[in-house]
Amino acid sequence: MNTRALTAAEMKNLGIIRDHLAEASQHHRAAVDAHDAADDRAVARAHRRLGRCLDVAVRACRALANEGAAKDTANTSSAQTSAGISTGTSADGRFSHPLMHGDIAGWLGRAFPRVGARR
Numbered sequence: 303m304n305t306r307a308l309t310a311a312e313m314k315n316l317g318i319i320r321d322h323l324a325e326a327s328q329h330h331r332a333a334v335d336a337h338d339a340a341d342d343r344a345v346a347r348a349h350r351r352l353g354r355c356l357d358v359a360v361r362a363c364r365a366l367a368n369e370g371a372a373k374d375t376a377n378t379s380s381a382q383t384s385a386g387i388s389t390g391t392s393a394d395g396r397f398s399h400p401l402m403h404g405d406i407a408g409w410l411g412r413a414f415p416r417v418g419a420r421r
Contacts, residue, residue: 312370322358323355332348400412
């Protein structure tokens with residue numbers, strides 16, 4: 303398991319998730335108690351509050367995932383060299399395969415070079 307340090311933004315999002323899931327648990331308990339007491343308005347109120355807590359937690363999960371994806375993108379487009387961290391030679395797309403960009407003519411030119419022909 304990877305045990306890297308969490309950033310401040312990740313810690314914030316995890317805190318939001320934790321707090322809102324704990325609050326959602328309380329609203330769920332309130333809904334159960336209201337249902338047992340046959341108080342329909344209190345059940346509806348508790349369910350609305352429960353839904354809001356879960357919505358906030360879901361948004362925080364998305365933000366956490368987006369930050370992780372941004373880090374992955376940054377990490378895969380850089381390379382560790384003896385001089386430090388730099389972008390890799392293919393980071394700008396110059397050496398990527400033509401078919402990855404829909405360039406059929408470029409692929410045909412590389413796959414079937416015309417010998418002796420001027421380019």
